[in-house]
Amino acid sequence: MNRPAYALGIDFGTESGRALLLDLRTGEEAAVSEVRYAHGVIDRELPSTGGQLPPDWALQDPDDWVTVLETAIPAVLEQVPSAREAVVGLGVDFTSCTVLPVTAEGAPLCTLEAFAGHRHAWPKLWKHHAAQPIADRLNEVALTRNESFLSRYGGRISSEWYFPKLIELWRDDRAVYDACDGFIEATDWIVWFLTGNELRNSCTAGYKAMWSPQEGLPSADYFEAAYPGFTQPQEKLGTEFSPLGTCAGTLRAHLAARLGLPDGVAVAVGNVDSFVSVPGAGVEQAGTFVMVVGTSICDLVIDHDEVRLPGVTGVVRDGILPGFYGYEAGQAAVGDMLAWFLQTLAPPDAEYVTLERAAAAIAPGATGLVALDWWNGNRTILADANLSGVIVGLTLQTTREQIYRALLESVAFGNRRIIENFEEYGLNLNEIIACGGIAEKSPLTMQLLADTSGLRVSVPDSIQIPARGAALFGAVAAGAFPDISSAISATRPQIARSYAPDADARAIYDQVYAVYRPLYELLGRSNVELLHALKRIHTERIAS
């Protein structure tokens, strides 16, 4: 690549969105601009009417997303004026499954006067959990019918996914359901908004809508069995899905002018913030365990083979990088478990940095504690939202700092369990690449991941990993690279910090893990009725 070339990566998170201007010759992050959503997460009242939302609802406002585009893109171009004419491509990543009903022209129903007062007309954020009973029903029927798609999702689908949210709309607001032409992932809607072309990406279809290139969607019979009358699963989703890296078109001319971009900027089909972290972190090969460590942990692995293994969130062909099977796993509470500790059990003036320092001064094995990090249930490999957190080993000598360290260790042990599960099913892993807020802020957690797993942990020198990945797909869509693999090799970020397993610590953690592992099995499997009963009693009591 001789001439200057840039790609834009637009990363839409839960509370804010950001634009990254990536130098495709060097992989350098030329400029970044972040914009918070004016409405944030809408989980109390509907902005249009002030009407109160039921529990477990979480919406967003599409105007907030457009504001990100219209503010952050000009802002990064402003910072590097020379790049403006050299921008060749743009990629988008978004939280998922964040999904909205739209007209045939692509207008979100919530922006139409007739529907603005309907809460189901608004985009449902990934963490909208009100469709849990629908997911339960879908799981139950799938199990009864022995549906083959289930094994691609570790035996269980999530209430956060596409069909629970769509059936919720169908069941609870038929007017909106009938009025919308499509029910579309936000990432695809953004691409449509940018290019004027409606393309659905194959990644979210695979991970969130139970589609596979070989098997298509679950059958109409299956849906009919679960929800009589709901017989057109493809009606609002479509049946054509574009592989990642596909060029969805070019930026619409009037929009390019408004944003200050040249004509002909190629836009890639939409992507998802977690999955796009794999290319963003510079990973293009099997054997690397990519962890996005933030509020929760998202684990990503690519491999040439398809293996159906328990507890995995999903395995999708071409779902992360073309030519590979993409695997997603994870831990349900990490950053938010530590935040819980800080808010609930730490002194009023405590900060993470002081807690981390005190925890780091404690030797491996010296807490006397083992915790199971199930504060938010277990995502992988038990896939059980009705589990809850456990601490064992408490004594009169136990300190607050020991408990904090035990929580960090519980994250590391949970990770070891997941890695073991991959390896037991033949997916060998030889290194960890970790990114996300905790990878930046907690060297101790990184060291614990290394010491418990026996794998080196490397942290890339970037806090814009998802936006980097999105930008790379934009670059591929523009033809700046022949394929995503070349794009990754050309722009791989530096490794900022690397954590080698300490042999002594590892030997001690092997002993502690010999306690952790049976405890995990006892409370998570063989006697799982105990934690389930506790959750049930708790739910009944707070409701009464």
Place this chain on the structure above:
Amino acid sequence: MNRPAYALGIDFGTESGRALLLDLRTGEEAAVSEVRYAHGVIDRELPSTGGQLPPDWALQDPDDWVTVLETAIPAVLEQVPSAREAVVGLGVDFTSCTVLPVTAEGAPLCTLEAFAGHRHAWPKLWKHHAAQPIADRLNEVALTRNESFLSRYGGRISSEWYFPKLIELWRDDRAVYDACDGFIEATDWIVWFLTGNELRNSCTAGYKAMWSPQEGLPSADYFEAAYPGFTQPQEKLGTEFSPLGTCAGTLRAHLAARLGLPDGVAVAVGNVDSFVSVPGAGVEQAGTFVMVVGTSICDLVIDHDEVRLPGVTGVVRDGILPGFYGYEAGQAAVGDMLAWFLQTLAPPDAEYVTLERAAAAIAPGATGLVALDWWNGNRTILADANLSGVIVGLTLQTTREQIYRALLESVAFGNRRIIENFEEYGLNLNEIIACGGIAEKSPLTMQLLADTSGLRVSVPDSIQIPARGAALFGAVAAGAFPDISSAISATRPQIARSYAPDADARAIYDQVYAVYRPLYELLGRSNVELLHALKRIHTERIAS
């Protein structure tokens, strides 16, 4: 009883001693005086030399005890001058097994210049735990030899008891061992000091020195097998033990004069602070579960039958009240577990009263938590010091107050488990009498004891329950009552507060107990190696 009559109860605790002047006609507490020990618990350095003490050592200074007698007794007489001439008897209770080497004349060896610098010459306090390895050895050999005495102590003897402490002395300081004529419970030493007569009481012989009226002491063969050369178990203990309520003699004349007491005040043989709480609380019948709820819980039951049941601390004929088998059980961490919470996990300015108020506002079952109160191991029924505390059910919504309530509930569930154990072996219980600091300070704990057990909990209107019991034995020794039973009926304290089980709460706690009970079995028995391994790893790591 027509004429005024008083008895003195002298109660020696861990940090202080107190004298109670009890009106035998009314049961009224006429005066109380408390004196703190100048040396408190000696666990850092020997007062005589400043030499540092090893870990797990805990000593006391006998001069501190004498100061209690010489200060507190005149003080109560000062408060009620009219009572002075009407004092007929005196009883003593003491912590146990608190034990010291003495000369044939009754002089503590630590008061002799030649031995003051020997740490083994000092009284070893009940919570001196340095003889744990000796207790382990004694248990191991007793098990191998299938010694019959073991089943009287729930299958296990404690490092706090008489022989571990005596063998420690024999093994580690033969000069002191050889120089002492007796190794005597502090309660018996006080009585000797008061009367000039050395009488050993049958209660501590039974509960702490493995003696029984039928079987005597464990055999010399047994001790020889465990500690070759230690073949005279009776050498420093004697073989004659006086039943509770026996008159040990009268107050020595010069001492009576100095204390301001009349001649001829009868002194009962020594007693123990926990056991004497049974008469002190007004209990003289089978079927009442007496709980002394303080730093830990001591449970006391009397029954006409002897049952050997697992996990009980001891069953001793006439050990609590003459004519009954006395049973001791307990929970190892209660007040100190709550103090741990306050110091470790509560805000800096928190107080019990605010924690209790917040915990009381939470409904039964609404914490979503279950805890096992094994912060200090489990005393009854598992009798396992290597267990540790457990909390399950933690979520991102769990509050500090819910955790605190879960700890209180864990005490109540642990108590229910003990009561069930008694009942499974045929000892039926129909009410709870609770005394001690927590009975005074935590109405919520009392209500939880009622709600989980289904038994009414009554709290006597006195904070001097042990001293009352001691005084009653003094009164019996003086002949003021024909027997302890009459003394109890005549002076029974009022019930200050009574807690009836709430039917709704009980039904919910039955559900939670259905989680607690299997968890207890899983972690305390069937998979006990998990907590044991954790303790072992912890001990190794902090030692390295």
